[in-house]
Amino acid sequence: MISAVFGKRRSLSRTLTAGTICAALISGHAVMASADDGQGATGEAIIHADDHPGNWMTYGRTYSEQRYSPLDQINRSNVGNLKLAWYLDLDTNRGQEGTPLVVDGVMYATTNWSMMKAVDAATGKLLWSYDPRVPGNIADKGCCDTVNRGAAYWNGKVYFGTFDGRLIALDAKTGKLVWSVNTIPPEAQLGKQRSYTVDGAPRIAKGRVIIGNGGSEFGARGFVTAFDAETGKVDWRFFTVPNPKNEPDHAASDSVLMNKAYQTWSPTGAWTRQGGGGTVWDSIVYDPVADLVYLGVGNGSPWNYKYRSEGKGDNLFLGSIVALKPETGEYVWHFQETPMDQWDFTSVQQIMTLDLPINGETRHVIVHAPKNGFFYIIDAKTGEFISGKNYVYVNWASGLDPKTGRPIYNPDALYTLTGKDWYGIPGDLGGHNFAAMAFSPKTGLVYIPAQQVPFLYTNQVGGFTPHPDSWNLGLDMNKVGIPDSPEAKQAFVKDLKGWIVAWDPQKQAEAWRVDHKGPWNGGILATGGDLLFQGLANGEFHAYDATNGSDLFHFAADSGIIAPPVTYLANGKQYVAVEVGWGGIYPFFLGGLARTSGWTVNHSRIIAFSLDGKSGPLPKQNDQGFLPVKPPAEFDSKRTDNGYFQFQTYCAACHGDNAEGAGVLPDLRWSGSIRHEDAFYNVVGRGALTAYGMDRFDSSMNPTEIEDIRQFLIKRANETYQREVDARKNTAGIPEQLP
Ligand SMILES: O=C(O)c1cc(C(=O)O)c2c(n1)C(=O)C(=O)c1cc(C(=O)O)[nH]c1-2
Numbered sequence: 001m002i003s004a005v006f007g008k009r010r011s012l013s014r015t016l017t018a019g020t021i022c023a024a025l026i027s028g029h030a031v032m033a034s035a036d037d038g039q040g041a042t043g044e045a046i047i048h049a050d051d052h053p054g055n056w057m058t059y060g061r062t063y064s065e066q067r068y069s070p071l072d073q074i075n076r077s078n079v080g081n082l083k084l085a086w087y088l089d090l091d092t093n094r095g096q097e098g099t100p101l102v103v104d105g106v107m108y109a110t111t112n113w114s115m116m117k118a119v120d121a122a123t124g125k126l127l128w129s130y131d132p133r134v135p136g137n138i139a140d141k142g143c144c145d146t147v148n149r150g151a152a153y154w155n156g157k158v159y160f161g162t163f164d165g166r167l168i169a170l171d172a173k174t175g176k177l178v179w180s181v182n183t184i185p186p187e188a189q190l191g192k193q194r195s196y197t198v199d200g201a202p203r204i205a206k207g208r209v210i211i212g213n214g215g216s217e218f219g220a221r222g223f224v225t226a227f228d229a230e231t232g233k234v235d236w237r238f239f240t241v242p243n244p245k246n247e248p249d250h251a252a253s254d255s256v257l258m259n260k261a262y263q264t265w266s267p268t269g270a271w272t273r274q275g276g277g278g279t280v281w282d283s284i285v286y287d288p289v290a291d292l293v294y295l296g297v298g299n300g301s302p303w304n305y306k307y308r309s310e311g312k313g314d315n316l317f318l319g320s321i322v323a324l325k326p327e328t329g330e331y332v333w334h335f336q337e338t339p340m341d342q343w344d345f346t347s348v349q350q351i352m353t354l355d356l357p358i359n360g361e362t363r364h365v366i367v368h369a370p371k372n373g374f375f376y377i378i379d380a381k382t383g384e385f386i387s388g389k390n391y392v393y394v395n396w397a398s399g400l401d402p403k404t405g406r407p408i409y410n411p412d413a414l415y416t417l418t419g420k421d422w423y424g425i426p427g428d429l430g431g432h433n434f435a436a437m438a439f440s441p442k443t444g445l446v447y448i449p450a451q452q453v454p455f456l457y458t459n460q461v462g463g464f465t466p467h468p469d470s471w472n473l474g475l476d477m478n479k480v481g482i483p484d485s486p487e488a489k490q491a492f493v494k495d496l497k498g499w500i501v502a503w504d505p506q507k508q509a510e511a512w513r514v515d516h517k518g519p520w521n522g523g524i525l526a527t528g529g530d531l532l533f534q535g536l537a538n539g540e541f542h543a544y545d546a547t548n549g550s551d552l553f554h555f556a557a558d559s560g561i562i563a564p565p566v567t568y569l570a571n572g573k574q575y576v577a578v579e580v581g582w583g584g585i586y587p588f589f590l591g592g593l594a595r596t597s598g599w600t601v602n603h604s605r606i607i608a609f610s611l612d613g614k615s616g617p618l619p620k621q622n623d624q625g626f627l628p629v630k631p632p633a634e635f636d637s638k639r640t641d642n643g644y645f646q647f648q649t650y651c652a653a654c655h656g657d658n659a660e661g662a663g664v665l666p667d668l669r670w671s672g673s674i675r676h677e678d679a680f681y682n683v684v685g686r687g688a689l690t691a692y693g694m695d696r697f698d699s700s701m702n703p704t705e706i707e708d709i710r711q712f713l714i715k716r717a718n719e720t721y722q723r724e725v726d727a728r729k730n731t732a733g734i735p736e737q738l739p
């Protein structure tokens with residue numbers, strides 16, 4: 001029935017009454033949307049998602065982004081029998097962060113390098129795939145792996161963003177291109193230090209596809225754009241931070257930026273050259289109840305508040321939720337969670353709406369667990385702060401002002417103003433990052449994939465110096481977050497933690513928790529079977545009891561899981577599926593230290609489970625990763641200090657702090673190319689491996705500096721060779737002495 005209706009839908013315009021009738025058929029509801037609300041059949045189907053729970057039609061399943069599915073064929077009593085139904089090997093072995101959509105038995109999954117696959121959701125058979133051919137040298141224009149978090153579905157088409165900034169619409173049946181647009185306008189692309197990448201899932205409201213971008217670690221001015229879903233024409237654009245000259249951009253944001261936001265920045269700070277940040281790289285939510293679009297706005301660019309804004313002002317709309325009208329992009333309200341951001345405390349984390357009883361009255365609220373470690377409850381219609389409580393340990397603020405929600409800062413945390421180092425918890429990766437949280441209306445709990453990853457914030461000495469082709473934070477790039485003495489490093493490793501917090505939003509308190517081995521675990525799915533599903537950094541896929549966290553099922557998926565699971569029906573049978581593939585910024589950047597979450601190698605796949613699956617276990621693969629190779633014995637110790645600085649500035653964010661890899665990208669200590677100066681220069685200077693995502697760096701470093709890096713790598717290889725060989729003999733594969 002649903003299929004038949006959906007098949008017809010393609011010919012319907014999004015505003016026609018026919019669309020509305022169609023929606024009513026799907027939902028089985030007598031209530032009809034008004035003919036001119038612009039939602040059309042797909043929007044109505046998303047609004048009434050529970051009437052056809054076999055589908056997963058939008059990123060968070062519903063517009064409320066609760067990631068709760070009422071399906072209960074798989075439940076607490078039988079989940080122990082769950083079996084692998086199918087798996088599909090992917091053609092990209094890097095981080096997989098996608099939420100697959102499922103529409104009428106077809107799964108639409110985006111993968112690393114912005115590829116799209118349509119898969120028979122019952123069998124895993126590939127129906128079509130689309131490769132937008134993102135150029136390999138784009139990888140280092142983004143901070144955090146060439147990931148993609150998912151697609152949007154609307155009126156017979158699937159939409160997704162590409163790492164090089166395009167938004168693409170494909171015919172959902174055939175995978176043929178319908179339209180493709182560059183989402184980055186020429187005026188935003190100002191010089192080398194403005195860096196934009198797109199890896200978040202687009203959301204669609206009222207026939208408009210809304211997409212943002214990332215880039216605040218490099219130099220970017222955040223904005224989102226709404227495109228007409230049928231034609232790809234720009235409808236409106238909203239910048240999240242002011243124009244550096246306080247001039248109009250001829251965008252929907254002009255008036256609020258000029259009248260409200262500009263005054264919260266210093267007129268001459270480095271933001272006027274670096275863009276200011278505020279990228280909307282993950283959460284964009286349409287709320288049909290309030291009829292508003294909410295943006296989760298990111299961190300400042302550069303991070304250093306003293307350099308960015310001369311230590312002045314709150315810097316709107318950094319670290320904020322901003323509410324807009326869907327038709328025009330007109331500003332309605334904002335709530336700033338982190339004024340004066342200097343910690344990479346983005347508020348882009350998933351925005352969820354709930355109807356929550358508060359003081360005897362049911363209120364329609366936003367619940368939000370941004371990086372800064374506080375759980376916020378905000379009135380969805382007005383942006384009024386209702387309450388906030390830390391959901392993880394935090395040391396940067398002692399709490400929130402109960403009236404305004406403004407953080408009560410620990411003065412030591414304002415390291416750009418004190419000029420002293422600050423060991424911050426949460427650190428730049430947040431108490432919670434992109435891994436989605438879930439809510440179960442049956443338990444009333446919000447399940448947050450929480451973590452503790454400290455960060456040592458150290459100011460760049462002597463003023464702000466941007467480097468083309470590298471992170472531009474205004475921080476000391478030799479340290480970039482991780483203490484360098486062995487003792488401090490050991491303490492840092494002890495501080496790395498990951499767990500599920502079952503959070504009671506009515507009490508604003510933790511109900512219980514499930515501890516994991518370390519940080520950077522996958523997003524969470526809650527189901528009507530009273531289950532939580534989550535994949536872990538150590539490569540296991542688990543089902544937990546949603547009422548108390550008991551571990552009811554686990555499966556060895558062999559590679560770290562960072563993506564959130566989905567559930568759906570195919571031929572009437574319930575499946576649970578997830579993308580597998582270790583990556584994202586945590587292993588890239590922490591490198592060897594990230595291994596404490598569990599040692600896995602990247603084998604990327606989509607895996608799907610059912611109660612009668614017959615495809616397990618997964619075939620055995622290399623689980624040792626890059627094996628240590630005896631390095632050249634000689635290196636020039638006069639060059640290794642500068643090599644270390646160059647490495648930390650240009651290489652560490654992908655190849656790991658202090659040149660220790662984490663099982664995804666090549667571990668350069670064991671790379672054949674470090675054996676010869678020319679071979680190394682060919683890769684780093686001339687771009688021999690650009691097709692694989694390794695950009696050339698001859699415009700940012702001269703040949704001497706590149707050779708310094710090689711000398712440093714040989715030194716590191718010699719220092720660590722024996723301990724890595726020994727570590728391979730441990731069952732855990734983790735060196736006893738990490739640093
Ligand atoms: O400021 C930005 O523009 C920006 C972009 C992104 C991104 O696009 O993935 C991330 C972040 N920041 C970020 O702070 C962060 O922790 C992060 C983690 C990840 C990831 O996918 O692993 N992306 C990003």
Ligand SMILES: [Ca+2]
Pocket residue numbers: 216217298299344346
């Ligand atoms: Ca960031």
